[in-house]
Amino acid sequence: MLSLAAGDLPEACFRRYLVQDYLFLLHFARAWGLAVYKSDTLPEMRRAQRLVDATLDVEIGLHIEYCRGWGLSESAIAAEPEAQATIAYTRFVLDRGLAGDRLDLEVALAPCVVGYAVIAAERMADPQARLDGNPYREWLEMYAGAEYQGLAREAEAALDEQFARRAGEGRLPSLAANFALAARLEADFWQMGLDAQR
């Protein structure tokens, strides 16, 4: 069975994923910059600012370091063409954010922000998970770790707060549809990595 947690995912898949995820993060930072613009209050602005900072100061750096460990230089990554899956996912999120309000933007971002935390925690708890000698251990521990889990909890709370302040029952269907489409695009993004083994 192919798996990050079991450590038997072919390296080619993870490398493909890592490179496209670097390109993804550039647009993720743009999305949180947009959220700064779309803020109604100072605390809301500061939370978006923290996510811009976390992406540009921490996450992108970790990716570059990680990629280096897998033999990929930053210039090699930046020169890689963006995959269709990466374009579809990132630009869909940005369009939701521009056509709608900040809640629409954060809902479209949730499969990534919250999804990674849920999946990493699930994988770590899986009895088939194997950390010793697992080449993806660092990656799993980062997203299953307290810091990232805290960030995901904060994102969930922000969704609830915005729903109460800006939405209502009547908006659930469209928010759910956008979440579902973003989640499908997230799954397609992972599939693009898996396809690299063929």
Add this chain to the structure above:
Amino acid sequence: MLSLAAGDLPEACFRRYLVQDYLFLLHFARAWGLAVYKSDTLPEMRRAQRLVDATLDVEIGLHIEYCRGWGLSESAIAAEPEAQATIAYTRFVLDRGLAGDRLDLEVALAPCVVGYAVIAAERMADPQARLDGNPYREWLEMYAGAEYQGLAREAEAALDEQFARRAGEGRLPSLAANFALAARLEADFWQMGLDAQR
């Protein structure tokens, strides 16, 4: 008493208003273009399209014709510097539309779209109103007329529909605050016309 309905408003005030209202309409058309972009459904898109068309094909033409009747050429109007009141009002509306969703945009547009219909109907019903020989009669009859009143009713219905589909009780305070600020900017816009008599 200064008044459009009584017909004793100094011409200088109305001329100042007309010229700035022409500049306003350019941004009003941009706002409805933005609403086309921010539409979730085809009927919603078509309604925004009709308002772009009404503004560019009808309203701006009427303004130019009207202005000509008052001795102002189109090039003279277009060369006029935008007043602070015009900039504040139009750009506030556009920013609400870009920072928020289409409901935020339409709420910020409501003091204009709906307000003109309400005020024109009120003025026409006022016992002090005098239509014979009133130089502003055409203007009053346009906004009090069935066509414009229908358009305003349609805008009200669209607000209700969007509120049900995208909002809830928790959003009322912010929508009301944006409506109130847009209405204040609309009043300031008229005040700019009145100030021309000094």
Add this chain to the structure above:
Amino acid sequence: MLSLAAGDLPEACFRRYLVQDYLFLLHFARAWGLAVYKSDTLPEMRRAQRLVDATLDVEIGLHIEYCRGWGLSESAIAAEPEAQATIAYTRFVLDRGLAGDRLDLEVALAPCVVGYAVIAAERMADPQARLDGNPYREWLEMYAGAEYQGLAREAEAALDEQFARRAGEGRLPSLAANFALAARLEADFWQMGLDAQR
């Protein structure tokens, strides 16, 4: 040889293309609505308005009629999930338009607006083209026809005018890169249709 002009393209491919192109057109109309917002001058606004109108009043109608001829109802089309290729292409264009200026938007739209005219004219001139009994004849004649060719010429002139007014030599590389990426996404969009035969 698979081909629209030779008339031997499997119907399944064209049907797949038609349905996704309907979904594409909804975002195409949104893009021209955005262009209304991003206009600097009244004539520029009116050109974007004409393209919103052409899309919503003519093109979408033709698609629905066309689809009906191929046994697809409007509700069936509207219920179809958007393909990744459709999402990637349309949202890329919208993001270029929002992140950049109107020239960036129109350059990203050019592979569609201008490309269809060039390709349809080329196909019609191809000695292997066969119009008699070709099920795609109507489609080819629409894009090779004088009206659409005129619209494409107008779009080319608008690009030149905007380049002179808003850009310079230094901007060519980024405009060319965006055009190239949009053209790749347009090609991927057609490939999605071709893949339907498998």
Add this chain to the structure above:
Amino acid sequence: MLSLAAGDLPEACFRRYLVQDYLFLLHFARAWGLAVYKSDTLPEMRRAQRLVDATLDVEIGLHIEYCRGWGLSESAIAAEPEAQATIAYTRFVLDRGLAGDRLDLEVALAPCVVGYAVIAAERMADPQARLDGNPYREWLEMYAGAEYQGLAREAEAALDEQFARRAGEGRLPSLAANFALAARLEADFWQMGLDAQR
């Protein structure tokens, strides 16, 4: 002679300015968040990020501290209604940034970012400037100081770099017109402070 540098500006004027400048800064941070979204490259994104951080982590804090020194609490400032001059200026800048590209945004921001540095340096060099006992000394020294002057030089260099990369001679008239209008709105913003003495 009324003057910050001479120290004889009535306190009421400066207080009015300070409060509205706090409200201005909220939109200034939004503008730099928008610039993060509108970035083409990672270094460009990081520069916008630094300005979001400088505004939210430093400038707004200094304003609050400053206001406290003048007897104004943060909640009192945040409760103050936005003046028409503040709305006109901030929303004009944001609209330029959304309708145009990042260069349009930065040109509209330049009268503030660069203008403060130029004016503060000029005032400090003025033989009539008087720092001893001048209640506005801290304010003058902040904008005339090396840190802020460096930031303004960086902004000028960024304008030149973007002009070379995204514009050309043909764009100068529209950039100059937008700069001139933003500078007029900046002057109107100061005038709003001066009007507080009446």
